Structures are given as C-alpha cells and as structure tokens.
Amino acid sequence: MPRKPERDSGVPADGAPGPGGAGGEPDPRRWKALAVCLVAGFMTLLDVSIVNVALPSIRQGLAAPESDLQWVVSGYALAFGLFLVPAGRLGDARGRRAVFMAGLTLFTLASAACGLAQSSLWLVVARLVQGLAGGMVSPQISALIQQMFAGHERGRAFGMFGAVVGFSTAVGPLLGGLLIQAAGAEEGWRWVFYVNLPLGVVCLLLARRLLPDTPSAIRVRVRDLDPYGVLLLGTGVLALLLPFVQAQQWHGNAKWLLLVLAAGLLACFVKWESRCRPGGTQPLLNLGLFRFRSFSLGCLLILLYFAGFTSIFFITTLFLQNGRHYTALEAGLAITPFALGSGAAAALGGRLVTRLGRPLVVVGLVMVAVGLGATVLAVHLVPGRGVGWAIAAPLLLAGLGSGLVITPNQTLTLAEVPVPLAGSAGGTLQTGQRVGSAVGIAAVGSVFFARVTTEGWAGAYDDGLIVAVAFVVAALLVALADVAVGHRRAAGASRGPASPG
Template identity: 75%
Template structure:
C-alpha cells in the first residue's frame, strides 16, 4: 500500500544564501568608505579651502559639522524608508545624490556654495549608511554575519582615520590652492562604478512594500530633527556665539526630544509605524551599545580634528606630513578590526571593554608624548601611542555593532542601524565641538601643544564614559548568568526531590 505523502509533508529546504552576497558586500563597503571618508578627509584640507575661497572660520566649522549634522539627521528616516521601499532603491538614490553633491563641492566658487553642497552630501550619505547595516543583516547569517560586520568595521576605522593622509596626498599633488577640490572629486569615479554594480548585485528587500507618507511618520522626523539641531547648535557655534545664552537651547532640545518620545510611543500604541521603534530600547544590548558608540565617536573622531590643526598650524607641517603622522592609527584600527569581528562571538562585551581601555591609554599617551617632546619632533613621538589607540579602536567598532544589533529582528534592521549610526554622527559633532572649544580656548593662552593636551584629555573623558557603559554591561551579563545558573540548579534540585520516593 502506498504511503500517504500528505500526512508527512517534506520539510522545507533551508534558504540558500545569495551566491553574490560577497560581491554585493564589496559594493556596500566601497560606498560606505566614501561617505565615512568625507567625515575626516576634509580636516587637512581646511587651510587650503580657507586660502582658495577666502572662507571665514565660521564657514570652515560648518564645512565639518554641517556634513555630520545632515548625515545624522537623515539616518533614521532613511533606515525606515529602506525597510519600507526597498534597501537597494534607497541605496542607489543616496549614492547618485552623493556623487553629484561631491562634484558640486569640488566646483564650489564661494564658501556658502561649499557649505550648502556639504549639507546635501551629508544628507545623501545618511541615505546610504543605514542600508549597509540592513543589507548585511539580510544577506548573512551566523558566523558569516560577524565576519561581514568585521569587514564593515574595518572600513569604518580605516575610512575615518585614513582621510587626513589621503587628503594630504591629493593636496600635495594638486597644490595648496586647488588641491582641496580633488578631495571631493575623488568620489566621482567610485560613485559611478558603485552605482552601476549596485543595480546588478544588491538584493531586493523581500518584505518591502509601498507605503504612504503618513506611515513614514513625518512628524516624528521633524521633531527628531529639531531636537537634535537644538542640541548641537550651542556646541557647533560655540566659537561664533558668545555668552552663555546659547546653552538655553539645551533646554529647548530636551523639551522637543521629550515630545518626540511621547509622539513615538503614541504612534506605537495606535499601531502606526514610528520612525524610531522605542521597543528596541527595551533590549539591554541595543540601548547600551547605542549609548556606548555615541560616547566613543565623540572621543574617536575629535582627535583627528585637533591633531591636524596642531600639526599644520602649530608645527607648520604640510597636509601630507600631518596625514602621515595619523596613519598609525589607521593601520592599527584596520589590523585589529577584522580580528575583533572574528572574536566577538567568543568574548562578547569584554572585548569591547578591552578595546576602549587601549584607546584611552593610547590617547593619554599621545598627550604625554607631545608634552615630553615639544617642537617638530612631536609628530614622531605621537606615532606609537596612536598605533596602540588604533589597535584598540579596531576592537570596539565592529564588535559593538555586532553585539548591538544581535537581537534586532531583520525586518527592523534598517531602523535599528539608522538609530545606531545617528548616535555615531551626533557623537562626532558633539565631540568635535566640545574638544575644539577646549582646544581653541587654550591656544591663545598656553600655545599649541598645551591646547592639544587639553583637547585630548576631553577625548579620553568621552572614551572613559563609553568604557563605564561597557563594564556595566559585562557586570550585568555576569549577574544574569549567575541567576540563570541558580534557577537551573534549583529546578534540578526540586525535580530530584519530586522524584524521590
């Protein structure tokens, strides 16, 4: 008698991974490299920009902070838009706009033209960045996901740190008056190539579907943007707005962000789709990792800002010499990032705590070296501590990204990744403003080396704040493990007692 096949239907075959996933990852990483490179590459170009366009100091500040601000404000809505409309589509739109904005930056004939182009460039980068994290979540599983995030962490570390060196090389080759334009033009061939490959290699978003504007929570986007803007303005404009009245904007920021949280909770209760899923912050790994990376980026990216100013203006290094001095950080970060991605599954948050400790020691050592070896030799004295700090940085970014997103559902990956990276950009803007304000206040009083010392001390304070959060998570994890072990032991004892005669 033939068996009834309907009674035992065959198990569904496991989903096969996309055979093009590694090529698609390469496209994502190149695009990510461009957007993150433009955070730091402009640092060494500022003197050249000022000379070429007769740019005032306030506009130079906006060339840096405007990019970070626009980048951060667009990350969360872009992540949500990618989840809803398709990550490949949003990625390609952002990449096309970023390439065009880079061309506009390079062609700028006035400082206002450059600032506006940088704002558009930052917003375009904000469209691209959350799609990368979401696509990694979508394309990879298990250990492959950790490896992919490790590669992404390498790109984050290298692109942010190698920017001054690449900018110095371009300015050295093209000249101090016009070389800054090639800092932006370098994005054009890479952007065009990535755009062609993205259409062929990036996967569609399986659960994407057209949605109306109201379901994208435009009011939430506006509230969040206004709150973050009010938070950052006193720091970004600290050198231009005199007096303490500007800090009243922090009260405004707290109020607006409070309304934002209330509105997002109300959207969730009504069954709508808020721009930020507040339920994500009920997960310890997510809210702690997001807070940690905000503080870390405040200390991490600000060191390039003050160090290049010190080297070029204080020691009269060329742009290339300044970039070469910071290269050991990039080398160390790149070397350790892949290792961090492979070790995160084994060691977890303690690996991040170790990396943060190394960064704090390396930055403190950099300040000490400058104090001990003043003058032209300071650049040589900085090499070893910067290398050590870079090795630590490689153990922070990729492992933290993996741990923070480890419990996030794939269909919320875009929003979660956008929120995480918003913390990075907000941290960068606050860190540059806070460290820069201390740096400039000390330059006039005590000279360039003392100014760098105090700026790096503030950077170390941010890194130590991130370390406190990492240690708190380690201790909480051990407490949870002990409680789970106690419950298992009690359950085993109770079960044994019940079975006893």
C-alpha cells in the same frame, strides 16, 4: 504569497528572496553587484575622515571661521545619521536599487558642489546634502547584501563590507594628504571632493545594470518615514550643538539657553516616538529596543565613544598643520597609525568577543584612554616638528584599543535583540554613532578653538584631548556598569534553583 518586508527594520528579513526571484537560483552577477555596493560604501565613509586633513586649506582658501570648519565635519555626520533609518524603510518600500541610485546621484552632485564652493556657507550646506545622500546609500548596502546572499556567502559579503569600513577610515587622511600635496595647498582641498565624481558616475552606470530589484517593494506612506521624529531629533541635536560650535562667534551667555530648548525638543522626540504604535506611524527609533539592557547600554557607550574618538582626527590635523606646520600629507601620515591599529584589532576583536564579552570592550577603552593620555605627554616632551614621530606609538595603542571597542560592542549590543528587530536596532546604533560624532566635534572643537588664542596650538590640543578622553572615560564607566550588572545576574542565576523567580 510574498512576505511583507519588515517595516521598522531598514533591512529585509533573513531569507528574503534573492535577485533570481523567490525560490530561484542566486544571481550569478551578485559578486559584481557587491563590488558596486562596496565602492559606494567606501566613498560615503571615506568622506567622514578624508576631509579632516583638508580643514586648514579650506580655512585659508575660503577664509572660513572656526565654527564653519566644525560644521563641515559634524554637519555631514549629523545629516548622515538622521536619515539612516528612514532611508532603510524607503529602500524596502520603493526598491533598494532605486533608492541606492538616487542617493548616489545626490552624493555625487553634492560632492561637485562641495568642490565648487565659493564660501564656507556654501560648503557647509553642500556637506549637509552630501551627508543626507550618504545616509540614503548606506542602509541599502546592508539590505542588498541580505537580499543577494545567503548562508556562508552572506557572512563573506558582510566581512568584505566590514573590511571596506575599516580601510576607508584608515586611508582617508592619507589619501586626502596625497590629493592636497599633488594639487597644491591653496586649491587642493577641492580635489578631496572631486575624487568622488568619477567613482560616482561609474558606480551609477554599473548599479543600473547589476543591482537587483526589490521583489517585495510596496508603496510607502510618508508617515512610515517618521518625518516628525526626524525633525524633532534633528532640531534638538542642532540646538544642542549650536552654543558649542558658535561659542567664539556668539558672545554673551544667552546662547546657553539653547541647551534648555534642546532638552525640550529631545523630550518631545521621546514622547512622540513612544506614541507610535503598530499599524500607525513607524518610529524613527523603536524605544521598545531600549528594554534590552545590552542594547541600551551599548548604544549609550558607542554614542559617548564616538563623541571622543572622532574628534581626535579633527583637532590632531589642525594642530599638526597649523601648530607644527606640517603639510597635509605629513599630517595624514601622522594620524595613520591610529587608523591602522583600529583596522588590525577589529578583526581580532570580532573573533574574541564571543569568548570574552564586555570585558574585551573595557580593555579596549582603557587602551584608548591610556594612548590619548600618552599623546598629551608626547606633545609636551617633543615640542618641535618631531612630534609626529612622538605621537605615533600612543596613537597606535589608542587605535588598537579602538578596534576592540567598535565591532565587539556592536556584536554585544545586538545580541539580545530579536531577529525581526535586528534591522531597526542596527539603524538605531548607527544613528547614535553619527549623532555622537557631531556632538563630540562640537564640544571638543569649542574647547580647542577657545584655547588657541590664549594657550597656543599645543595648549589647545592638550585641552581638546582632555575633553576627548573624558568622553572615552564616560564610555568606560558605562562598560564597567554593564560588566557589573552581568556578574550580578550570573551570580543570581547560579542560585536560581534554590530560589526560583
């Protein structure tokens, strides 16, 4: 009798049958199918970073206000994060190939809509749809890897997927700069989105031929997607973001009352999720996971860290292009050291984390904070166009630290989670990353744009980086608390035989 899929995971159970059928031989096309998945993953993750260097061109081409520029970036992250867990369940239930292709089709069409945008509102709405589509595609990739591979092959496949994640982040600003340089500053930003069209079409054609069906797919109930949970979390985070993003457009203090509304909506979300029971509505976030100390602290840490580090790309490209008159390509090259350092250190962090544990993450966070502080100093010491060279070493240091944070934290956060809940835990962790990105861009962006008119681009950049560093330091405090609790527990365990219980 076929085993039912884990309904709360978004990822099939370990040992799920491969495309050859239950007990059958592995599909010889699995590596080609993996290539299709990796290209799709590259596209959706590339759009997180590639758009940053296009923001000044978008501002000029569409006469976009600062708030809309923030929504172009944070709206994508928010929509992406909110749909990750429901889309994972939908893929388990309706078939991962079908959901993958539906999400990829929507992503490709939304990319075309972004490129054709005639107003900033049009672009923001298209980016929200694009983010939702990316959230549909992403969980299917990890689930398909679980389904198609086993043993050491699965490890290799996940390793390749991890490399694509790091590469897409590193190459995004540089590729965006090259596209804008080739197509011209006025309309070149449109090609940042058009580049997805040929890739999307080719992936769709190959996905139909190569991706396997889901043998255990069953009919999904709407309540299994937790629509009320998605609505409550989405509106709560939106109410939290609005007063920050619209700070320059909405005058007066009444807008801050939205923070009270946000707190109420998020409290209702927690209450709703806690009422979900086995056999009833499947929760968007399994609150039972937060009983595990490593998981709860790891999720809080990565939410705070993503709030800090993703906003760095946002304000750095604006500062370099508008404040120092860099081209999009020059700005992309200036940011590349951070991304390259992060990608290089991620592999090292993955090998060291089992031996060093949470202290490795502490070291990484300290490196990020020091690197960003040195970046602020470099901007002051080198006021002209040479600032790009001056910030290269500090950003490289921050990037190396970042590589010791993200991957090791994921390993540590999921370490205590039981295997049947691993998929749900992974989806929750990714949701926290995307929500953190949206919150950070809103908070850092609001400070940055508020200071531009009074302090100039360099002063605004300083203030924005200070807020970003504050988020990183908050993540560091969480990591230190985890280390302290771990030491106390280890000391208590060493005295355990003398004092049982």
